[in-house]
Amino acid sequence: MVRVATYFGMSLGAFVFWQSMEKVHVWIALHQDEKKERLNSEAEIRIMREELLHQAKQNERLA
Template sequence: MVKVLTYFGMTLAAFAFWQSMDKVHVWIALHQDEKQERMEKEAEVKRVRAELLRRAREEDPLA
């Protein structure tokens, strides 16, 4: 009986561990995606800003 309970307990613990690792993996992947999107958005803003500054300098060389 002890062997059966030990097996059941270990199986349950392994299942709980597997599920928690799966949730951690999904959480990490989502945050990496969010970080990548934020970095891409910031790079686009910098690129557009640099382009606008370049155009402003070309149009008004005295400024």
Template sequence: MVKVATYFGMSLAAFVFWQSMDKVHVWIALHQDEKQERLEKEAEIRRVREQLIREQASQKDSSY
């Protein structure tokens, strides 16, 4: 009886462990996706800002 209870307890613990690891992996993947999206948005903002600065500089140069 003790062996059966021990086996059941270990099986349950392994199941809970793997379920929690699965949730951790999903959380990590989502966090990395969010980070990648944020970095892409920041790069796009930087690119557009540099383009606007260049356009403003060229307009200033042409007005003189």
């Protein structure tokens, strides 16, 4: 009986551990995706800012 209870307890513990690791991996993946999206949007903003500054300099030269 003790062996069966121990086996059941270890199986339940392994299942809970597996499920929690699954949630941790999903959480990490989501945050990595959010970080990539944020970095991409910041890069796009930086490129647009540089283009606008370049256009402003050209307009100053023409004026």
